[in-house]
Structures are given as structure tokens and as C-alpha cells.
Amino acid sequence: MQQTTGQALEVRLSAYIDGELGDAERAELDALLARDEDAKIVLEKLKAGSAFGNKAFEDFLHDPVPLALVRQIKQGSGINPRSERVATANLPARTVRIWPRALAAAMALLLLGGAAGYLAGSAHYAAEPESTASVRPWIDEIADYHRIYSRQKEHLVEAPASDGPTIETWLASSVGVGFKTPDLASKGLTFEGARLLVVDGKPVGQLVYRDREGDIYAICFLKRGDTPQTDQFREDIRDNLGLVSWQKGDASLVVVGPSADAGLRELAEAVAASI
Numbered sequence: 001m002q003q004t005t006g007q008a009l010e011v012r013l014s015a016y017i018d019g020e021l022g023d024a025e026r027a028e029l030d031a032l033l034a035r036d037e038d039a040k041i042v043l044e045k046l047k048a049g050s051a052f053g054n055k056a057f058e059d060f061l062h063d064p065v066p067l068a069l070v071r072q073i074k075q076g077s078g079i080n081p082r083s084e085r086v087a088t089a090n091l092p093a094r095t096v097r098i099w100p101r102a103l104a105a106a107m108a109l110l111l112l113g114g115a116a117g118y119l120a121g122s123a124h125y126a127a128e129p130e131s132t133a134s135v136r137p138w139i140d141e142i143a144d145y146h147r148i149y150s151r152q153k154e155h156l157v158e159a160p161a162s163d164g165p166t167i168e169t170w171l172a173s174s175v176g177v178g179f180k181t182p183d184l185a186s187k188g189l190t191f192e193g194a195r196l197l198v199v200d201g202k203p204v205g206q207l208v209y210r211d212r213e214g215d216i217y218a219i220c221f222l223k224r225g226d227t228p229q230t231d232q233f234r235e236d237i238r239d240n241l242g243l244v245s246w247q248k249g250d251a252s253l254v255v256v257g258p259s260a261d262a263g264l265r266e267l268a269e270a271v272a273a274s275i
Contacts, residue, residue: 003022003025004021005025009042010042013039017043017047138199138200138254140238142199143238143239146218146241149195149206149216156208156216157193157195157208158194158195161190167194170196171205172205174203174205175203175204175205175223176223177205177221180274180275183274184267189267190210191208192209195208197220203222205220206220219256221254221275224252233246233268233272235265242258242260244268246268248275253271
């Protein structure tokens, strides 16, 4: 049990909420709360802040991880986890127990500020052109396709790589987009073959590759004359998949691969230059 007599009221009430006080000190605070309205208000604020912060932190844990953060983790941040654990272990016991509540309160303030920004920006997003908003379903469906087909052993592709130029003729006539199958051997990828998919009622060409570890990568493209021309690459992440998409002429393209691949953006740039 903790002894908080003489410390700030917030610290004492925090220990009170956590059930860390002895019977004598708990009885003392019970008596204080019974007669002091200000102390009772502080207690309710601490309870509300803790509940809100815990909920916010739980929601945060379920948010998609940005691809840039995945890259930083993959490449290393320079932080020594062992030294971090040692530093935490040397903190006073009470400090270690209190800091999660402080973190929760800080996150609550951050989320409140973010909410204001969201409300201010929502009008802007509502006014975005329909063509921009339509990118997300196309990316989502490609991720769903890849997650299913990449697990296939015997039927990974419809047309094997041995079909060669036939694949280009078949997909170009089906999708309405001319292309050249990229040679990605320098990137450690072997061409496995191709598939024909359908997204939003439109045919989509898919070129499938495998790396040395057996991970599956894909280049997907469809004809979208309603999408503005842009040379910018857009990076998305869907669970364990990373996607880098761009627009070239009247075609929308995306490279799909493991989200842990720190070179996915560079791979997409190489594909854009050769396809």
C-alpha cells in the first residue's frame, strides 16, 4: 500500500482511485470527500479523464499504422529498447504507476484539439472531387484481392510467366491500357505471371512477382480517364500490406507488397519508369 499523506490532492486521489491506499488513509479521504465539494469535483475529473484517456488510447491502438512509421521501425530509430527498460526500472514505484494516467490526460487534450481541426477541415474534404474520393475503394479492393490470391500455391496466377508477350496482349486488350511487363530482377523479384481482376465493374490487370523470401508482390492497373493526371505517389497501408499508387495518363496503377518492406516506394518508382 502507498503512503501519500502530505502530497498533492490529485496524487492522493489518483492512488485512491487505483485502490493503492491503506485503510486509514482511505478513511481519511472518504471523510474529506464527504465534506469537501471541491475535492469531490477533483475526484470526478480524475475518473472521467482516466476513462476518456483509456478509451482514446484503445482506439489509437486500432488505427492503421502509417507506412512511413513502418519504414522507421524497419530501418531502426536509434533508440535502445534495453536502455529504455532500464530507465523505467529506475523510476520510483509511484511515478511508474502514475505516468499512464498522465499520458491518458495528455492524449485526451491532444484528441480534443484534433477534433477541432477535424471539424474545421471536414468541409474541405466534403468538397473534394468525386474522382479523388473514389481512389480509396479501388485501393481497398486491390488489397482484398492480394490478400486472397497471394496465399494460393497451385493457382497463384491465371497466365504463367512462360506465356511471355501473350500476357501483355491479353491484358492490354482486356483493360484498355498498353504496358510493358517490368523486369524487376534487380529488385530481387521474379515474375510469376498475371491475372485479370474486376474493380467497380472495370477490368484490372495484375502482374505478380515473388521475392527471395517467398513474399508476393503485385502491380495492378486499370483505365480511369476521369482521374486527374499527377506524378505524385500515394502511400497507403492496409493491415500487413503496403500500397503505393499513382496516375499515368489515363491509367491508375498501384504496387502492393508487405508493409514491412522499407523499399516499397522505390520499387513503385522503378515500376513507373519501366511499365
